[in-house]
Amino acid sequence: MxxxxxxxxxxxxxxxxxxxxxxxxxxxxxxxxxxxxxxxxxxxxxxxxxxxxxxxxxxxxxxxxxxxxxxxxxxxxxxxxxxxxxxxxxxxxxxxxxxxxxxxxxxxxxxxxxxxxxxxxxxxxxxxxxxxxxxxxxxxxxxxxxGYRERRTEARFSNGQTIRVADPEAVDHTRLPGYLRCKTGKVVEVYPGTFSYFVSTGVDGIGEPMVVYRVAFDAADIWGEGKSEPHTTIYADLYEAYLQASL
Incomplete structure (x- = not known):
């Protein structure tokens, strides 16, 4: 990346x-x-x-x-x-x-x-x-x-569900923050409808309209306790292609 x-x-x-x-x-x-x-x-x-x-x-x-x-x-x-x-x-x-x-x-x-x-x-x-x-x-x-469209497919994840961020192949342009790759978070909102991006990112996964989620992460889980203020939550809006079920 x-x-x-x-x-x-x-x-x-x-x-x-x-x-x-x-x-x-x-x-x-x-x-x-x-x-x-x-x-x-x-x-x-x-x-x-x-x-x-x-x-x-x-x-x-x-x-x-x-x-x-x-x-x-x-x-x-x-x-x-x-x-x-x-x-x-x-x-x-x-x-x-x-x-x-x-x-x-x-x-x-x-x-x-x-x-x-x-x-x-x-x-x-x-x-x-x-x-x-x-x-x-x-x-x-x-x-x-x-790029909003009426939803035609069911959301794979639900509000409150724990997910893991994927680690797709690096491409010319991505909408996935690098520091969130492979991190675990919790879905706090499933946005209505589906959303497309202006271009396809290929193997990165973005192309056709898809569900977008608001995901919460504990800052310490991203950067470690020594480099994070306590009780700090990081929120990110992520396309469904970037999320996986938590093991």
């Missing part, structure tokens, strides 16, 4: 940043805006809840871009590179590589545009989004999207 998938419980990563500002540099706002516009024009919104008229949207963006796309792009970085760059720098790298991989722009064209704006930060920006795209972005910001 890649180190950068989940950092909770990992020792010796250096001092923890206590920065409270959402955007530290002005350019970070633009990166967030680009990501939001891509989400609002993504193909997956045609099947999301609520559904959007994405096929009628007058946009040249014809791909699927979700939070999973952003996370996978960041987690695919070489670990030493990942820890060298700041949060929105990782976003920028993931988004840039996506546009190159999808054929919207070549690496040489991207380098040329970057050089242009580096030499002249006041150079005119590309055209603003059209009115329909602006309306779509506003609608997406207001309504969002969801």
């Amino acid at each position: 890649k180190l950068q998938h989940h950092l909770g419980g990992v020792e010796n990563l250096g001092p923890v940043s206590v920065e409270t500002r959402v955007f530290v540099e002005p350019w970070e706002r633009r990166i967030f805006g680009i990501h939001t516009a891509m989400m609002a024009e993504s193909n997956h919104l045609g099947d999301a809840l609520p559904a959007y008229p994405i096929k009628e949207l007058p946009t040249a963006f014809k791909s699927t871009w979700t939070w999973a796309s952003l996370r996978t792009g960041a987690e695919d970085m070489q670990p030493f590179e990942y820890f060298k760059y700041r949060y929105y720098e990782k976003w920028l790298m993931g988004i840039s590589q996506f546009f190159v991989d999808q054929g919207y722009i070549t690496a040489d064209e991207l380098a040329e545009r970057a050089s242009l704006y580096r030499a002249d930060p006041q150079a005119p920006m590309p055209d603003s989004p059209s009115a329909p795209i602006k309306e779509q972005i506003d609608a997406y910001l207001e309504k969002g999207d969801s």
Whole structure:
């Protein structure tokens, strides 16, 4: 499993940043805006809840871009590179590589545009989004999207049941915190309906809609008594694919 998938419980990563500002540099706002516009024009919104008229949207963006796309792009970085760059720098790298991989722009064209704006930060920006795209972005910001589906299968586990977290094969992107692998916890809530993720994680187990559980863990069972405050409970929302019956 890649180190950068989940950092909770990992020792010796250096001092923890206590920065409270959402955007530290002005350019970070633009990166967030680009990501939001891509989400609002993504193909997956045609099947999301609520559904959007994405096929009628007058946009040249014809791909699927979700939070999973952003996370996978960041987690695919070489670990030493990942820890060298700041949060929105990782976003920028993931988004840039996506546009190159999808054929919207070549690496040489991207380098040329970057050089242009580096030499002249006041150079005119590309055209603003059209009115329909602006309306779509506003609608997406207001309504969002969801992978929720009506439940068609019975939940394997019930409230109060003791479970053991699985240890699936490492993949490019996972929704399972590494520090919970092979740990024992108790189901404290079975969420209604089923939930899908934006992408399939393959052998990791996430794909079709499935039940999601809220599971409670004793912190001492995760990190040991010497590194945990007493009477501390850790809660995690976990897909059913990550849970096993406790022996």
